[in-house]
Amino acid sequence: MSVDETTARQRTVLQSPAPQQQQRTASRKAGWVRRAPLMPALVFVVIMTQLPFLATIIISFMDWQALRPNERGFAGLGNYAQVFTDAGLRSSVITTIVLTVVVVAVSLVLGLLIALLLDRKFFGRGAVRTLMIAPFLVVPVAAALLWKHAILNPSYGLVNGTLTWVWGLFGARPPQIAWLTEFPLLSIELALIWQWTPFMMLILLAGLQSRPADAFEAAKMDGASPLQAFRYITLPHLRRYIELGATLGAIYIVQNFDAVFTMTSGALGTANLPYTIYQTFFVRQDYGLAAAQGVIVVIGTIVVATFALRSVSSLLKEDS
Amino acid sequence: MSAHVPSPSASAAAVDAAQPTPPGSTTYRKHSPLSRPNPLWGVAAWAVGLIFAIPVLWMLLTSFHSEVDAATNPPSLLAPLTLDGYRSFFGNANAFPSLINSATASVVSTLLVLALATPAAYALSIRPVKKWSDVLFFLLSTRFLPIVAALLPLYLFAVATGALDQIGLLIALYTTMNLPIAIWMMRSFLAEVPVEMLEAAELDGAGLIRTLRSVVAPVAMPGIAATALICFIFSWQELLLARTLTGVVAGTAPVFLTSFVTSQGLFLAQVCAAAVVVSLPVLAAGFAAQDKLVQGLSLGAVK
Numbered sequence: 095m096s097v098d099e100t101t102a103r104q105r106t107v108l109q110s111p112a113p114q115q116q117q118r119t120a121s122r123k124a125g126w127v128r129r130a131p132l133m134p135a136l137v138f139v140v141i142m143t144q145l146p147f148l149a150t151i152i153i154s155f156m157d158w159q160a161l162r163p164n165e166r167g168f169a170g171l172g173n174y175a176q177v178f179t180d181a182g183l184r185s186s187v188i189t190t191i192v193l194t195v196v197v198v199a200v201s202l203v204l205g206l207l208i209a210l211l212l213d214r215k216f217f218g219r220g221a222v223r224t225l226m227i228a229p230f231l232v233v234p235v236a237a238a239l240l241w242k243h244a245i246l247n248p249s250y251g252l253v254n255g256t257l258t259w260v261w262g263l264f265g266a267r268p269p270q271i272a273w274l275t276e277f278p279l280l281s282i283e284l285a286l287i288w289q290w291t292p293f294m295m296l297i298l299l300a301g302l303q304s305r306p307a308d309a310f311e312a313a314k315m316d317g318a319s320p321l322q323a324f325r326y327i328t329l330p331h332l333r334r335y336i337e338l339g340a341t342l343g344a345i346y347i348v349q350n351f352d353a354v355f356t357m358t359s360g361a362l363g364t365a366n367l368p369y370t371i372y373q374t375f376f377v378r379q380d381y382g383l384a385a386a387q388g389v390i391v392v393i394g395t396i397v398v399a400t401f402a403l404r405s406v407s408s409l410l411k412e413d414s
Numbered sequence: 415m416s417a418h419v420p421s422p423s424a425s426a427a428a429v430d431a432a433q434p435t436p437p438g439s440t441t442y443r444k445h446s447p448l449s450r451p452n453p454l455w456g457v458a459a460w461a462v463g464l465i466f467a468i469p470v471l472w473m474l475l476t477s478f479h480s481e482v483d484a485a486t487n488p489p490s491l492l493a494p495l496t497l498d499g500y501r502s503f504f505g506n507a508n509a510f511p512s513l514i515n516s517a518t519a520s521v522v523s524t525l526l527v528l529a530l531a532t533p534a535a536y537a538l539s540i541r542p543v544k545k546w547s548d549v550l551f552f553l554l555s556t557r558f559l560p561i562v563a564a565l566l567p568l569y570l571f572a573v574a575t576g577a578l579d580q581i582g583l584l585i586a587l588y589t590t591m592n593l594p595i596a597i598w599m600m601r602s603f604l605a606e607v608p609v610e611m612l613e614a615a616e617l618d619g620a621g622l623i624r625t626l627r628s629v630v631a632p633v634a635m636p637g638i639a640a641t642a643l644i645c646f647i648f649s650w651q652e653l654l655l656a657r658t659l660t661g662v663v664a665g666t667a668p669v670f671l672t673s674f675v676t677s678q679g680l681f682l683a684q685v686c687a688a689a690v691v692v693s694l695p696v697l698a699a700g701f702a703a704q705d706k707l708v709q710g711l712s713l714g715a716v717k
Contacts, residue, residue, distance in 0.1 A: 240469055
């Protein structure tokens with residue numbers, strides 16, 4: 095549909111070349127020829143992304159509960175008032191922030207350490223790199239199921255099983271920890287850190303390998319210790335790669351639904367914003383409130399995304 | 415990698431002269447801080463790699479155990495292997511259709527993304543429109559908006575038009591989800607085509623099609639393939655949209671996996687078998703795209 099629109103507009107430009115405007119028409123035509131390949135994708139994205147968000151904003155001002163269809167009406171700022179006074183929602187904001195900050199920070203640090211290891215030459219480096227990527231390529235729901243049932247399950251999970259085995263060697267009674275009920279948020283964080291560390295490692299390893307070798311050599315010649323060389327040469331060079339990994343990671347982890355839904359179903363204080371919105375809309379069926387929550391999340395995301403766009407754009411500029 | 419192996423050039427010789435060691439390129443290499451071969455680093459790297467791989471290996475091993483052996487504490491590593499877990503997974507009437515649905519949604523949406531993104535990336539890199547970088551950042555900003563905020567209108571739209579539980583709806587949404595990222599990735603791969611080559615082709619009187627085929631395609635093809643694989647991965651993994659907008663007919667593999675969220679007696683081997691089967695296409699695609707994975711995932715910002 096969008097393709098037809100574009101070509102139709104092009105044709106109208108082509109068919110009405112007033113003689114005095116010939117030059118202007120020609121350059122306009124050239125502009126459209128350049129734009130034509132872009133238009134289908136752009137129109138598609140605009141329709142598919144902007145219309146739903148517009149609808150969300152409108153619904154957020156409505157009193158609309160699917161279970162009481164006759165009471166639909168204008169709510170003003172009522173839904174927003176509810177969003178800000180709801181204690182459950184406030185705690186899900188905090189959960190989202192804690193989850194995102196912990197996962198991004200820990201996987202960045204681990205990713206950096208592992209990238210430094212993999213930057214060295216050793217036997218089977220390619221094989222280790224491949225092993226490291228595997229966690230990132232397990233389907234997120236499958237990874238969450240794996241951690242929930244096969245690793246953290248209190249009676250037959252791998253972690254408690256290993257504790258039994260090690261303590262058994264000394265004839266002692268092993269500690270058996272109910273990870274998901276005693277440390278629910280930590281369990282989710284563990285699973286996500288396991289999946290995201292490889293992502294950070296890949297970006298930082300690429301950063302390390304683009305590091306100019308001569309500055310490093312010069313520092314060594316001047317008698318800098320490895321730690322000093324890391325602190326004053328490697329780290330400044332990596333700064334933008336760290337920013338990029340942190341912001342891209344944050345954008346995906348703020349939106350995380352799979353791990354929370356699968357591992358704890360949002361229980362025990364692990365409900366983050368995406369899960370809470372899903373719950374408001376799908377289970378409580380309070381459409382107006384769900385929409386208002388959605389608008390708040392979008393505003394929050396825009397703040398994070400602004401940083402992301404800035405770090406992407408600074409690397410892009412450096413490139414060209 | 416090659417940048418870290420110092421060539422025995424003039425500056426290298428100067429370094430050697432400054433050191434109280436006998437000169438020569440091989441001894442120089444030994445003293446280079448970046449390539450000093452210390453076997454301990456290799457051992458440490460292998461240990462870390464294995465620690466990260468243990469959950470995956472454990473999933474694979476458990477999927478080949480019987481349900482009784484899978485649920486022991488301490489774990490029975492050396493239990494006999496069996497295909498029972500896979501048999502009970504495929505014995506479920508919903509398992510195979512969900513894989514077909516996932517394959518349909520991922521492959522068709524990836525093809526649509528390629529059809530829309532290739533010309534768009536061309537208009538943003540090789541023959542850029544005015545304000546091309548504004549367009550790029552607008553596209554990226556749409557991908558950063560949380561999907562969960564669009565869920566409700568999409569659901570209401572689907573109910574009103576009868577598109578609920580139809581694979582076509584998922585295809586359209588996955589195309590939307592991946593299109594901005596694909597345009598970014600492809601732009602970065604197309605930008606690697608040297609301008610001189612394009613100019614030379616133009617001087618030789620090569621038309622658009624010929625230029626695309628003999629100049630652009632050879633350079634950009636590996637990148638385009640990697641873009642397709644990454645879009646396939648994102649679509650295959652998606653849960654939130656599929657969970658909300660599909661049900662019994664168009665449910666995808668991740669939706670099927672959510673039936674294992676609550677424990678159901680002895681079922682660990684079956685869960686692991688299901689997780690392995692559903693993850694295999696993504697693992698295969700990811701390893702196939704390994705060389706371009708970083709550039710793709712970082713939207714072309716990292717090479």
